[in-house]
Amino acid sequence: MQLYYHPGNASMAPHLLLQEIGQPFELKYVDRDRGEHRSPEYLRLNPNGRIPVLVDGELVLYESAAICLHLADRFPEARLAPPPGTAQRARLYQWMLWLSNTLQAMLLHWFYPERMVDSGDAAAAAQVRAQAEEQIQQMLQLLDAQVAASGGDWLLGADYGIADAFTLMLCRWTRNFDRPAREFPHLGPYLQRLLARPAVGRMFEAEGLQAPLV
Secondary structure, three states, X not given: OEEEEOOOOOOHHHHHHHHHHOOOOEEEEOOHHHOHHHOHHHHHHOOOOOOOEEEEOOEEEEOHHHHHHHHHHHOHHHOOOOOOOOHHHHHHHHHHHHHHHHHHHHHHHHHOHHHHOOOOOHXXXXXXXXXXXXXXXXXXXXXXXXXXXXXXXXXXXXXXXXXXXXXXXXXXXOOOOOOOHHHOOOHHHHHHHHHOOHHHHHXXXXXXXXXXXX
16 A cells, blocks of 8 residues: 655544554655645546545545545454444544544635635735634534543544544644644543554654644
8 A cells, every 4th residue: 555645734644544554555755845746647646636645456545534434444453443334433424524524624724724815815814714713713622522522532432543543633733723722621631642652653753743743
């Protein structure tokens, strides 16, 4: 398997899961600063020009959440997701879609507010970013409440899984906010439990990421 990644990007959650699974894989660095994600070679893998892409034999897969779900199904022995057809699996789908479609989407508005306004309108972009951060704070409160109510150490209870990898990635993206995820009463200790996992440490080391990690 090959994972096309950029440090700290949306490839982080799939990279973490590959570290957890322990099967051989190759990291393929995509230099965003040089526009490699827009190169003809990369666009043949992902016509959206976004990172990550997973190549698994004949399968070429993009969208971080889809890659995470695929890895859970591809390696059931890693126990990264509940069995298909169970209520727990349905709950996993709910949270993976919420994380990717709601929280991640709003985080992208914070990072790239200029995409939502007329070119060169700095004041409008600043307003978009401010509104996005306000919405993200409300979403982090919901996430904090879910951790508190889970009945275990992890987002969905006693078992660590793909939703935790995805949550770590998105919470890291808030590390420079006025109130980052680590300052919420339940998310803070939860993120420290995640950072204590050996696979998380290997992922951060491989990507060369520095403190603050979350």
